[in-house]
Amino acid sequence: MSVTHEEPELIQLLTxxxxxxxxxxxxxxxxxxxxxxxxxxxxxxxxxxxxxxALQRVGELGLWASLLGxxxxxxxxxxxxxxxxxAFPSYRDHGVxxxxxxDHKALLGLYRGVTNGGWDPADHxxxxxxxxxxxxxxxxxxxxxxxxxxxxLGDDGTAVITYFGDGATSQGDTNEAFNFAAVxxxxxxxxxxxNQWAISEPMERQSRVPIYQRAAGFGxxxxxxxxxxxxxxxxxxxxxxxxxxxxxxxxxxxxxxYRMGAHTTNDDPTRYRVSAELEEWRRKDPxxxxxxxxSRTGRADDAFFAAVEAEAxxxxxxxxxxxRALPDPEPLDLFDNVYADPHVRLEEQRAGYADYLASFxxxxxEGGR
Amino acid sequence: xxxxxxxxxxxxxxxxAVNAGLRRAMEADPKVIIMGEDVGRLGGVFRVTDGLxxxxxxxxxxxxPLAESGIVGTAIGLAMRGYRPVCEIQFDGFFFPAANQTxxxxxxxxxRSGGRLRLPVVLRxxxxxxIGAVEHHSESPEAYFAHTPGLRVVTVANPVDSxxxxxxxxxxxxxxxxxxxxxxxxxxxEVDTSAPLEAATPMGAARVARAGTDLTxxxxxxxxxxxxxxxxxxxxxxIEVVDLRSISPVDFATVCASVRRTGxxxxxxxxxxxxxxxxxxAARVTEDCFYALEAPVIRVGGFDTPYPxxxxxxxxxxxxxxxxxxxxxxFAY
Numbered sequence: 030m031s032v033t034h035e036e037p038e039l040i041q042l043l044t045x046x047x048x049x050x051x052x053x054x055x056x057x058x059x060x061x062x063x064x065x066x067x068x069x070x071x072x073x074x075x076x077x078x079x080x081x082x083a084l085q086r087v088g089e090l091g092l093w094a095s096l097l098g099x100x101x102x103x104x105x106x107x108x109x110x111x112x113x114x115x116a117f118p119s120y121r122d123h124g125v126x127x128x129x130x131x132d133h134k135a136l137l138g139l140y141r142g143v144t145n146g147g148w149d150p151a152d153h154x155x156x157x158x159x160x161x162x163x164x165x166x167x168x169x170x171x172x173x174x175x176x177x178x179x180x181x182l183g184d185d186g187t188a189v190i191t192y193f194g195d196g197a198t199s200q201g202d203t204n205e206a207f208n209f210a211a212v213x214x215x216x217x218x219x220x221x222x223x224n225q226w227a228i229s230e231p232m233e234r235q236s237r238v239p240i241y242q243r244a245a246g247f248g249x250x251x252x253x254x255x256x257x258x259x260x261x262x263x264x265x266x267x268x269x270x271x272x273x274x275x276x277x278x279x280x281x282x283x284x285x286x287y288r289m290g291a292h293t294t295n296d297d298p299t300r301y302r303v304s305a306e307l308e309e310w311r312r313k314d315p316x317x318x319x320x321x322x323x324s325r326t327g328r329a330d331d332a333f334f335a336a337v338e339a340e341a342x343x344x345x346x347x348x349x350x351x352x353r354a355l356p357d358p359e360p361l362d363l364f365d366n367v368y369a370d371p372h373v374r375l376e377e378q379r380a381g382y383a384d385y386l387a388s389f390x391x392x393x394x395e396g397g398r
Numbered sequence: 399x400x401x402x403x404x405x406x407x408x409x410x411x412x413x414x415a416v417n418a419g420l421r422r423a424m425e426a427d428p429k430v431i432i433m434g435e436d437v438g439r440l441g442g443v444f445r446v447t448d449g450l451x452x453x454x455x456x457x458x459x460x461x462x463p464l465a466e467s468g469i470v471g472t473a474i475g476l477a478m479r480g481y482r483p484v485c486e487i488q489f490d491g492f493f494f495p496a497a498n499q500t501x502x503x504x505x506x507x508x509x510r511s512g513g514r515l516r517l518p519v520v521l522r523x524x525x526x527x528x529i530g531a532v533e534h535h536s537e538s539p540e541a542y543f544a545h546t547p548g549l550r551v552v553t554v555a556n557p558v559d560s561x562x563x564x565x566x567x568x569x570x571x572x573x574x575x576x577x578x579x580x581x582x583x584x585x586x587x588e589v590d591t592s593a594p595l596e597a598a599t600p601m602g603a604a605r606v607a608r609a610g611t612d613l614t615x616x617x618x619x620x621x622x623x624x625x626x627x628x629x630x631x632x633x634x635x636x637i638e639v640v641d642l643r644s645i646s647p648v649d650f651a652t653v654c655a656s657v658r659r660t661g662x663x664x665x666x667x668x669x670x671x672x673x674x675x676x677x678x679x680a681a682r683v684t685e686d687c688f689y690a691l692e693a694p695v696i697r698v699g700g701f702d703t704p705y706p707x708x709x710x711x712x713x714x715x716x717x718x719x720x721x722x723x724x725x726x727x728x729f730a731y
Contacts, residue, residue: 142708
């Protein structure tokens with residue numbers, strides 16, 4: 030038995046050629062200044078990403094998960110958030126982190142191996158990165174249930190968003206999160222960046238139906254948006270967040286995009302995918318289309334583009350310097366923050382290890398390590 | 399049997415030895431299938447299943463959806479249908495979504511069925527630290543499994559054991575958790591792949607990796623190499639190194655025979671110290687060898703903290719100096 034699906038509708042407000050298109054459900058009226066701001070965001074997060082990949086190559090980072098190709102999905106949705114909103118990211122969401130004011134140093138620290146966290150989620154409305162796939166979707170659903178119980182809904186209320194990829198839609202946790210959110214009508218937006226690849230496995234290994242259609246089975250709306258269109262991502266996410274805010278429950282957004290790089294710097298995609306696919310997606314580049322629109326309509330001039338380039342250069346330099354300057358943690362930091370209250374066994378181990386390290390003093394600079 | 403069993407000694411890494419063992423098991427038994435994330439075209443993130451998809455096809459090497467509970471749960475179903483699934487859990491820290499299927503279903507099914515059901519499922523788990531990885535990629539969760547009745551738990555420290563023990567694990571009618579020391583994947587040794595499987599050292603047996611008379615240093619998986627280095631480094635004492643190989647059940651006959659010869663025991667593992675394998679071994683050796691012991695059993699392990707960010711892992715992991723410190727403590731009595 031086969032089930033056929035019609036080609037799903039893809040919400041698009043800016044074509045790959047840089048043409049604006051109207052959508053009746055998602056009106057968006059951005060000033061030239063706002064458009065230029067989005068362009069700047071896209072360029073700068075791509076620069077952070079490019080620098081981070083290079084820093085990994087020279088051993089300054091242990092690993093990096095590149096967002097290349099996914100800038101529009103992240104900036105569009107990230108700029109739709111309000112300060113009071115809460116985001117639960119995965120581990121590739123550097124563009125959302127940018128929108129939430131998380132410094133690049135914190136992201137670099139995580140991938141350099143100086144911290145497993147790096148920032149205070151409360152300061153940014155941006156939870157820590159989550160590596161075990163799909164876990165954070167349940168945290169977002171639970172947080173949203175808390176928002177509900179706090180009575181923090183309404184026009185100016187709080188909405189919650191969680192980010193995950195196409196692979197995560199296979200996990201039980203993600204599907205349980207859909208269900209918890211649905212039965213509670215929780216104010217949460219599930220933002221899936223479908224970048225077509227879960228390491229080496231293409232989309233058809235994860236799902237037989239388009240991801241956005243999963244939502245219907247759980248009883249809430251699902252929408253597919255052009256994930257390389259920053260404007261569509263902004264408009265669709267803004268509307269979904271507003272619905273959540275106003276107590277109308279969850280939405281699943283599938284941002285249809287492409288992982289232009291490797292899964293991480295440890296991965297070699299030439300083993301499992303063809304370059305023609307990459308070329309096809311290169312023509313849909315999220316930055317090129319906004320550049321094309323801005324220059325064609327005169328909403329930005331050469332001086333603007335040059336200024337953004339210069340800013341990116343300067344940021345790139347800072348990223349490199351900041352990364353190299355990140356200090357290693359102190360050995361005894363190992364024992365910090367495992368428990369809220371003093372813990373007798375750990376205090377013993379801390380004291381024992383301090384004595385042990387001290388026993389090398391004078392033996393050799395590095396204690397023979 | 400096929401051509402791979404022709405008389406041949408090959409120099410293999412641990413990763414390649416597991417790969418060769420998987421291949422031989424698949425050739426020997428059409429019911430053996432591989433499943434996991436990225437095990438097909440990519441050959442696994444550590445390339446341990448490299449080439450198997452090409453040679454055995456998508457029916458026998460299954461790129462699963464990204465869902466560990468799904469992998470173990472469907473492996474149980476496949477086993478009920480007569481297959482022998484070998485599941486790759488991509489990294490130690492990604493096992494936990496499959497904990498329910500493993501602990502409540504896989505481990506108990508045989509006992510519940512009064513022995514009518516057998517579940518010859520192998521869970522291959524690359525484990526341990528020392529590769530500079532991000533969070534959840536360096537865990538040593540073996541004690542959870544060892545504490546679960548119904549599971550056999552083994553680990554390897556060299557290519558020879560890797561080649562044979564993966565085949566023994568697949569041949570076992572019990573569920574076997576097969577831990578692979580990821581920081582040692584590239585250790586090389588000669589492996590004679592021509593011998594029959596029946597001739598290999600039994601999967602449950604510990605092995606004296608280095609003979610000595612003054613102290614027994616017991617380790618498994620990635621720590622065996624460190625233990626051997628410590629034994630070499632301590633020129634004042636004759637240290638015997640025992641490679642445990644099987645974590646559950648532990649081969650206490652071999653362990654206790656060694657301790658009776660040496661009178662001292664140090665147990666080293668990467669996993670957190672408290673309630674780890676070392677604690678079980680110390681308790682049992684104290685019971686069985688009390689009058690042979692000249693010192694309390696000393697444990698050397700990771701700290702009772704979450705696995706730290708990689709820039710601190712050299713402080714977390716027991717290294718040569720920490721093992722030697724344990725040895726010194728045992729000789730202080």
